[in-house]
Amino acid sequence: AQTVTQSQPEMSVQEAETVTLSCTYDTSESDYYLFWYKQPPSRQMILVIRQEAYKQQNATENRFSVNFQKAAKSFSLKISDSQLGDAAMYFCAYRSALGTSGSRLTFGEGTQLTVNP
Amino acid sequence: DAGITQSPRHKVTETGTPVTLRCHQTENHRYMYWYRQDPGHGLRLIHYSYGVKDTDKGEVSDGYSVSRSKTEDFLLTLESATSSQTSVYFCAISEGVKNIQYFGAGTRLSVL
Numbered sequence: 001a002q003t004v005t006q007s008q009p010e011m012s013v014q015e016a017e018t019v020t021l022s023c024t025y026d027t028s029e030s031d032y033y034l035f036w037y038k039q040p041p042s043r044q045m046i047l048v049i050r051q052e053a054y055k056q057q058n059a060t061e062n063r064f065s066v067n068f069q070k071a072a073k074s075f076s077l078k079i080s081d082s083q084l085g086d087a088a089m090y091f092c093a094y095r096s097a098l099g100t101s102g103s104r105l106t107f108g109e110g111t112q113l114t115v116n117p
Numbered sequence: 118d119a120g121i122t123q124s125p126r127h128k129v130t131e132t133g134t135p136v137t138l139r140c141h142q143t144e145n146h147r148y149m150y151w152y153r154q155d156p157g158h159g160l161r162l163i164h165y166s167y168g169v170k171d172t173d174k175g176e177v178s179d180g181y182s183v184s185r186s187k188t189e190d191f192l193l194t195l196e197s198a199t200s201s202q203t204s205v206y207f208c209a210i211s212e213g214v215k216n217i218q219y220f221g222a223g224t225r226l227s228v229l
Contacts, residue, residue, distance in 0.1 A: 004159075033216070045160075045207065045220035091159055095216065103148055103167075103211050104175065105218055107159030 002027045004094050006108035013082045014116050020067075021077045021111045023092030031097035034068065034075045035105070040088040048090070051075065053097075079113075087115040120144045123208050123221040131229055136195040138224050140208030142188075148211035149191040150218065151175075151183060153204040160207060166191055198228040 003026045013019035025034070036048040051059045051068050058066050063083075067076045079086055092108040120143035130136050140149060148167055152160040152175075162175030164183040172183050180202060182194045195202055208221040 006159075035217075043205065043223045045209075045223075047217060047219070050215065050217060093160075095218075103216055103218075104150065104162050104165060105152075105160070105209075107161070109157055109159050 002094050002106050004106050004108040006111050008111045010112045012114040018080045021090050023075045025073050025094050033095045035093040036077045037091045038088045082115050084115050121221040123224050127225045129227045130198050133197050136198050138193045140191045142210050146210040150209040151193045152207045155204050200228050203228045
């Protein structure tokens, strides 16, 4: 079974600075997808960014980018120019690319990000 | 917004009572999921569905059952609620060739 680990329960960053959230995963599969979701105090789960394992190029979405290291099974999220609205719980998630059951997500424990003004 | 509505949004119930949570979607997605969220565990899959009357268990399915008699509705039932089932429950759908999962707003359930 796949596992996802987020080793930083809490992180903080100053507004306008850059922060990196860590995620590692364990799998024996070669084809899969990785995601970062954001959960603000409203509790809504919001997709931040998605990475396909077969792509070597790191995904980017505006101020959000990832550092995907397939051999190391590492998938970190970098937030540039942090804004107060980025304060949230961030979850890393894994999805196998195989079959029907492969569509389920396996989540890490989450990292609570605080943005200081 | 992927057209997902969860009801109720909040519920308080007593141990031993049956509880049903409803997830309704408006966009005809084939895959639907129920997760629970607990501190220190992220979200964990309870059950999922890959079509009408087609369901399967996730990693934390004990004490839960599901039904999907229509494409748009996916019901989660706690036959006899226990305090360990106090949690926030999320419904999700899986959309498109990218199979991205989108989530409902969640239901906070307290079992006293």
